[in-house]
Every structure is written in C-alpha cells, then in structure tokens.
Amino acid sequence: MRPRNRAFTLIELILAIAITAILAATVYASLMIATTTRDKASSTIGKDRTLSLALELVRRDLQSVPPPTGEMAGGFLGEDDSQQDVISFTTANSFLPPDGKLSDLINVSLELAEDTDDSDTFMLVRYITTNLLAPATTDPEEQILARGLTGWNVEYSDGSDWVDDWDSTQQDNTLPLAVRITLYHPDEDSKYSNSDDLMFTQIIAMPAGTRSDSILSGVGR
Numbered sequence: 001m002r003p004r005n006r007a008f009t010l011i012e013l014i015l016a017i018a019i020t021a022i023l024a025a026t027v028y029a030s031l032m033i034a035t036t037t038r039d040k041a042s043s044t045i046g047k048d049r050t051l052s053l054a055l056e057l058v059r060r061d062l063q064s065v066p067p068p069t070g071e072m073a074g075g076f077l078g079e080d081d082s083q084q085d086v087i088s089f090t091t092a093n094s095f096l097p098p099d100g101k102l103s104d105l106i107n108v109s110l111e112l113a114e115d116t117d118d119s120d121t122f123m124l125v126r127y128i129t130t131n132l133l134a135p136a137t138t139d140p141e142e143q144i145l146a147r148g149l150t151g152w153n154v155e156y157s158d159g160s161d162w163v164d165d166w167d168s169t170q171q172d173n174t175l176p177l178a179v180r181i182t183l184y185h186p187d188e189d190s191k192y193s194n195s196d197d198l199m200f201t202q203i204i205a206m207p208a209g210t211r212s213d214s215i216l217s218g219v220g221r
Contacts, residue, residue: 047148051183051200054124054145059204061108061126062179064093067208068168074107076175078166083151083184084122085164086111106130109140115147121186123147148185150197155180157209175209 068075074090088109107129112122127140156166156176166176181204184197 047185048200051146051185055181055183055200055202055204057126057145058110058181059202060093061091061110062089062204063207064091065089065175065206065208066092066105067173068175069173075173076166076168078154078156078176078179080154080164083153084112085152085154087154087179107140110145112149112152115149117147121147122149122151124149124152124183146183149183150186151184153182153184155182175206177209178206179204 065076068090076089077087079086079088086109088107090105090107092105109127111125111127113125115121115123123144124146126143126145128143129138129140155162155164157163157178157180158171159177162180163176168174180201182199182201184199187198
C-alpha cells in the first residue's frame with residue numbers, strides 16, 4: 001500500500017503565517033529605528049556644520065579687529081539684550097572694492113533678525129559697510145549667516161571674568177581678550193531631549209585684545 005501524502009493542516013499554516021509576520025515586524029521595526037537614527041544624526045551634523053561655517057566667518061571678523069584707537073578703527077560695542085545681543089566693530093577682514101578707492105577696513109554689525117522663512121525663529125545677519133570714507137551714510141549690505149535660531153548670547157572676557165556687554169570707549173579703548181558666542185536652535189526631535197533648545201558654543205580669542213591688569217596682558221601685542 002502506498003503511503004498517503006500528508007498536507008499542512010490549517011493550524012500549521014496559521015502558525016507559519018504568524019511567525020513570518022512577527023519576523024517581518026521585527027525587521028521593519030529595526031529598519032525604522034536605524035533610519036530614524038541615521039536621519040537624526042545627519043540632521044544634527046548638518047545643522048552643526050552650518051553653524052560652524054557661520055561662526056568661522058565671525059571668528060575671522062573678530063580676530064581681524066584692530067585696536068580701537070585709530071581714526072578709522074572706531075569702537076568695539078557689544079550690547080546685551082537677553083538672547084538677541086548685538087556686536088558692532090571695525091575689522092580688517094574685508095576686500096578692496098573694484099574701484100580700489102575705499103578703505104580696506106569695514107564696519108560689521110552682527111545681530112538677529114526675524115527669519116524670512118519661519119516667523120517663529122531668527123536668522124543671524126552680518127551687516128557690513130565697506131565705504132568708511134563715504135561723504136554720506138550708506139545702507140549696509142546684509143549677509144545671512146545662519147537660519148532657524150531661537151536666540152544667541154555673546155559674552156566678553158576681560159581677563160578675569162566673562163561680562164555680558166563691552167564698550168571700548170568705556171574700557172580705556174581696549175578690546176576683550178576673547179568673545180564667547182552661543183547660538184540656540186530648536187531640537188528637531190524634541191522627544192529625545194529634555195531641553196527645548198540646543199546650544200552651539202564657540203570661544204574666539206582676540207589677538208588685539210589686551211588688559212593691563214590681566215595675567216594675559218602680554219598676549220596679542
């Protein structure tokens with residue numbers, strides 16, 4: 001007698017389908033976690049890269065500020081306004097215009113303005129005036145350095161402490177030894193953070209900054 005071929009029972013089929021579904025769900029969940037982690041890391045790195053490039057230009061500006069004692073140099077002013085500080089100064093980090101008749105110094109003002117792409121955030125703007133010899137006041141050029149910020153804070157080192165503002169005309173025509181800049185931006189995935197905002201901080205040394213009462217008074221001369 002021939003042996004009768006045995007087929008799968010309904011219970012066996014249901015168990016096989018259930019096991020397959022569990023395995024597929026596990027693989028899908030793993031892929032989703034990996035994709036989310038990758039996207040979050042890429043977003044964070046991209047944001048940090050943008051802020052790094054913005055602060056690199058600010059660093060070149062600040063490290064090219066001459067001592068505020070000459071006729072063309074002007075003063076160094078850092079105004080404290082919560083997380084919307086303003087810095088104004090003259091810097092040699094510039095270019096000669098096509099006609100070659102203007103000063104190689106420029107006036108720079110750094111401040112936040114409402115982001116034109118998102119009214120809930122701000123953008124860091126660099127306002128520059130290239131013609132310091134112009135007989136009439138001219139409107140500064142605008143350069144957007146970073147977008148999507150919720151605020152920024154600027155502090156100045158006097159050699160012994162960090163202060164919130166700086167006016168070279170009230171500081172014996174001296175510059176701070178260093179400037180500490182902190183940029184605040186929203187956490188794009190707040191469920192993974194206990195804070196509403198993330199911070200990006202950089203300390204920039206001022207080569208021309210000297211204080212006679214500081215242990216660093218010889219630096220930058």
